[in-house]
Amino acid sequence: MSNISHRRWSQSATLHGCMMDGRPANDQSPWMPFESRRRARDEKREAVLRTAVQLFLEQGYHRATLNEVAERLNITKPALYNYFRSKDEILFECWALGQEQVDEFIAVINRSGQNGLGKLRALVRAYAGTMATDFGASLVRFDPRDLKPHNAQTVRDAKRSIDRTFRRYIAEGIADKSIKPCDPKLAAFAIAGSLNWIGHWYQRGGPLTPDAIADEFAVRLTEGLAAPSIKKSVVKAPTATKKK
Amino acid sequence: MSNISHRRWSQSATLHGCMMDGRPANDQSPWMPFESRRRARDEKREAVLRTAVQLFLEQGYHRATLNEVAERLNITKPALYNYFRSKDEILFECWALGQEQVDEFIAVINRSGQNGLGKLRALVRAYAGTMATDFGASLVRFDPRDLKPHNAQTVRDAKRSIDRTFRRYIAEGIADKSIKPCDPKLAAFAIAGSLNWIGHWYQRGGPLTPDAIADEFAVRLTEGLAAPSIKKSVVKAPTATKKK
Amino acid sequence: MSNISHRRWSQSATLHGCMMDGRPANDQSPWMPFESRRRARDEKREAVLRTAVQLFLEQGYHRATLNEVAERLNITKPALYNYFRSKDEILFECWALGQEQVDEFIAVINRSGQNGLGKLRALVRAYAGTMATDFGASLVRFDPRDLKPHNAQTVRDAKRSIDRTFRRYIAEGIADKSIKPCDPKLAAFAIAGSLNWIGHWYQRGGPLTPDAIADEFAVRLTEGLAAPSIKKSVVKAPTATKKK
Amino acid sequence: MSNISHRRWSQSATLHGCMMDGRPANDQSPWMPFESRRRARDEKREAVLRTAVQLFLEQGYHRATLNEVAERLNITKPALYNYFRSKDEILFECWALGQEQVDEFIAVINRSGQNGLGKLRALVRAYAGTMATDFGASLVRFDPRDLKPHNAQTVRDAKRSIDRTFRRYIAEGIADKSIKPCDPKLAAFAIAGSLNWIGHWYQRGGPLTPDAIADEFAVRLTEGLAAPSIKKSVVKAPTATKKK
DNA sequence: GATGAATGAGTCTTCATTCAT
DNA sequence: GATGAATGAAGACTCATTCAT
Known part of the structure; x- marks a missing residue:
């Protein structure tokens, strides 16, 4: 059930920190694809959040469904679970x-x-x-x-x-x-x-x-x-x- | 299962008064019982609202269930539908x-x-x-x-x-x-x-x-x-x- | 639970038989009021059936509610239970x-x-x-x-x-x-x-x-x-x- | 509780055939899996309808519950909502x-x-x-x-x-x-x-x-x-x- | 990483029926 | 005999979440 280590919110800037991490990207390291993949992932995460926040504000958290969040992103609902563990x-x-x-x-x-x-x-x-x-x-x-x-x-x-x-x-x-x-x-x-x-x-x-x-x-x-x-x-x- | 035997409207002191003058009603006005019934009904409606507003504020409208509203009033959920047509x-x-x-x-x-x-x-x-x-x-x-x-x-x-x-x-x-x-x-x-x-x-x-x-x-x-x-x-x- | 003797349908004419029972009514027996009360009861029973059959045909048995049957008769739902034991x-x-x-x-x-x-x-x-x-x-x-x-x-x-x-x-x-x-x-x-x-x-x-x-x-x-x-x-x- | 482990669509002989050609699909057409999925879906829809029509005829629409439709198909009720929006x-x-x-x-x-x-x-x-x-x-x-x-x-x-x-x-x-x-x-x-x-x-x-x-x-x-x-x-x- | 399919938990709502008055 | 109030049983439907592919 809980084989995923609990990411905890440490009062500041996970996502923001991520974006600053771009830093190592300037070199040609062999794990560049790794890096870029991670960046792609972060960008998608953010896209989800931007869409979600809009929908949540528009319709209210409970009336908004993950289905609609996904639809607006042209993906499917379970795909969201690649980026987030739950609606909340x-x-x-x-x-x-x-x-x-x-x-x-x-x-x-x-x-x-x-x-x-x-x-x-x-x-x-x-x-x-x-x-x-x-x-x-x-x-x-x-x-x-x-x-x-x-x-x-x-x-x-x-x-x-x-x-x-x-x-x-x-x-x-x-x-x-x-x-x-x-x-x-x-x-x-x-x-x-x-x-x-x-x-x-x-x-x-x-x-x-x-x-x-x-x-x-x-x-x-x-x-x-x-x-x-x-x-x-x-x-x-x-x-x-x-x-x- | 059925540990609720006495249905009580916990918040209705006035209601209780009502029930007491159910009997003396025969001495005065002929439509007293009628009146008293209507009043009782209104008071129960109000009791529902008082309980509901509290619960809705406490837990939020969506998390609050009619079941709990009813429980707090020592009645059952469908009884609420005597007074209101829907949760909203x-x-x-x-x-x-x-x-x-x-x-x-x-x-x-x-x-x-x-x-x-x-x-x-x-x-x-x-x-x-x-x-x-x-x-x-x-x-x-x-x-x-x-x-x-x-x-x-x-x-x-x-x-x-x-x-x-x-x-x-x-x-x-x-x-x-x-x-x-x-x-x-x-x-x-x-x-x-x-x-x-x-x-x-x-x-x-x-x-x-x-x-x-x-x-x-x-x-x-x-x-x-x-x-x-x-x-x-x-x-x-x-x-x-x-x-x- | 079943302290009411089961009235059984005997292939012909309970209600019809009742109406023929008018027979003893022609004398002046002291239980005339008794008789007349029973007749009144039968008339109401019939009125219920006439209303019910119409409603059932109109809306279908399952969509038709006893409430509406009662409403059309200007009585209340539980009153129906004086004449019939159940919807079916x-x-x-x-x-x-x-x-x-x-x-x-x-x-x-x-x-x-x-x-x-x-x-x-x-x-x-x-x-x-x-x-x-x-x-x-x-x-x-x-x-x-x-x-x-x-x-x-x-x-x-x-x-x-x-x-x-x-x-x-x-x-x-x-x-x-x-x-x-x-x-x-x-x-x-x-x-x-x-x-x-x-x-x-x-x-x-x-x-x-x-x-x-x-x-x-x-x-x-x-x-x-x-x-x-x-x-x-x-x-x-x-x-x-x-x-x- | 979870005695239903193998979900089977009892009435879909064709469906089974489908699942067999899921594997050979890699040798032929690239959209074969897509096709086969769509076909599988249609077949399941039909299986639902075949089961439903039988049950509706047997018991009548109102007495028949979606739960029983689902049970006969060895699935659960909400699964039906993948194929149809409502009972009617x-x-x-x-x-x-x-x-x-x-x-x-x-x-x-x-x-x-x-x-x-x-x-x-x-x-x-x-x-x-x-x-x-x-x-x-x-x-x-x-x-x-x-x-x-x-x-x-x-x-x-x-x-x-x-x-x-x-x-x-x-x-x-x-x-x-x-x-x-x-x-x-x-x-x-x-x-x-x-x-x-x-x-x-x-x-x-x-x-x-x-x-x-x-x-x-x-x-x-x-x-x-x-x-x-x-x-x-x-x-x-x-x-x-x-x-x- | 993404998807279709499926699930389980939960809620509102309806209504026949009963009970106390 | 009639009523208002209450109940319990049941069913449809939703949706976050999971799983196999």
Whole structure:
């Protein structure tokens, strides 16, 4: 039954790491075909995920069938099992790709030397942009309860981590006086809520561009928090958002 | 197998009352038994909905089975079909009870003579409170695509109507100068997003009371919008919400 | 479980017998109310059967639900169980009313002093007329396999008996030279088939009256069999059939 | 639980042949395996239909369960859904196979240059033979109301078409004087009724062979109609019917 | 690596029937 | 005698998953 070693999600970048692995490809090693085969495999994996995330968002995880995923890829259902062990693993990997984006821009913001308000605005901006992507939306539209317990826990941990980041930036801002005193917890909820909601209503091709939304939200969601003196300073978000 | 002998409707204290006045009914009104039967029926319907909404929120609509709904009510699955025609009808009725709350307080707010900002704050407050209830949360946690087309349309219409209300209050506020000029559409999205998100994270029994959340959000979500002069005025929400 | 004595169908006329029982009603006995109650009961029983046979013919036994039978009678489903013990018993009683008609006219024809061809024609005529009634059609449109084994046997016996009657008349006709020599078995099948088919296609309110059909079939189905000399003699069927 | 290990399609002698030439396929045509797969599939579909039609005739459509169909084929119920979309589709396909036989021999008769009586007799003969087959009997033993509206309509149209064919041949016969003047409509009903009834009483393995029935009916059902001069001409039915 | 075929688990739903009132 | 409520038995259908080829 379980003769396949359990691939585990290690909080960052399996798939992304893979793509960087292209590196050894530049030499003429005899296992080049091996390499290229692996790359082909990864590309197919990704194609599955792109198709799946779309379908899952369109119809909802439970109404979407693997049959339709396969059909859209012009393959057959069992072929999917060459790349993924189960439907919920596909779901999880979709989520993981979204989470990767978040991890990346949070890392960038963390390294930026801004004050609390600056970081918060940068976060809002980047997060809003991510919510307007398929994989980003999957962060908030998919239900962890559809995952196996282990993965579900991973998701919950990540969610909590994001929440803590919001609160931390706010707390930092309060400490450095760039943000008015307030309850970081509720403020974080309010801001995150607005942002997460984007994942539910944003429609590609609508009148609003992701950038416009991101800019507007970066201002709107923080202007109430900004301490009087720096209310007007708007910050450019790091353009870390990977879209691929 | 048949360890369920006494059928009980665990959640119906009122129902129990009913059964007690089944006998004294002969002394008063001749259609008392009739009345009481109808009431009993309504109460059972409601008990089903209360149980169902809880289960649907707990486990998600698709993972929740009617069997478990029935079990929690100490009845059998087909008994549910005395009150509802299908699983999705139950879902719809849960939503409808939440929507009723919303319709009611919006009606009250509409009739209040406040300015735009006042109405908006009242709306935020009442809406936040509703989100902290089971039926309220069902407004945003249930997926209209699980409903029959007709009901799905009803839900979508209602959602649009709520959105328009947010925008209208904001526009009114801009017109009457109680709200700073801004894009009503995006502002409405931002506010509604924060509020809707409550339905996803709020846990009964947590450290935050619905009222605290409602108050905080009423201030927090609007202070950025408020025109300088009236920034400090906080409004009590109409307490119109509860229905029974 | 089976504390109810099994009412058994004794090949003739429970219901019919009942109606003849009107007999004691002509006196002023003190148990008149008793009598009248029983008559009321019988009338309701019959009303159920009339409604049921229609519905069963309209929609087919399995698609027709007792609920709809009850609805058409403006009563509720369990009320039906005051008159019948099960759905298939209703089916059986419908069949029995049709069979009664057949038994009656066969008895009449048997007693008539006609020759074989005469009897055959009389039978065809009467049978065709019966097929154009609801209860008559139920003889051929209902499936004995829907009945309990005992009743199913009763039905099969009756069918066989009718078949034997056809064959007997034909054989008589051959013997008395009113019918050309032929295989009575196949001839009976052919004639009975044509007649039974009426139950499938005849629509009340169509252009053809039952009488017209009966007359035409009486001629058409037998003219091939008739020995030359008496080909033209047409016989009036006994008008014994109609019961109400 | 899993006492079914070897899945066998009991009725598919041909299928077995197929599987044998699965191996030699490498020596000849490259798409042989493809072909053979398709053929295997068709044969299984047919095996399902053969089993289903038998069961439906034996027990009636509603009492027959897909489970039993599957069991008789030594497969499981959902496997049936590889070949058919629903139970009623299976019913329809059974009917369609019977109808195909009818369409074929009608086409042949239409092309024959016989006079009206000749065509009618040929039709009777061929139709009688078909009624003695399982798929033929399904033409009259299955209830179109069990089908989806679209298919039900198809069935009704086909029935009407057959009826028109009977009437047309009779009318032709009257016109060309091979048939005595009569009402084509009622005559068609009478003949078709006799024939259809075969589908209800004919038992394979009984004393009567289909051919004997067909021959007898071809004479019996038409001798009453034949105009005196040609009464004796008997026609061989087209042997076009059997399809495999 | 891919496919057709098959499976098993599970859910909704229907309906005849019974029971308490 | 009638009713509302409840039940249990059963069946169709779906779909993720597996297996042999």
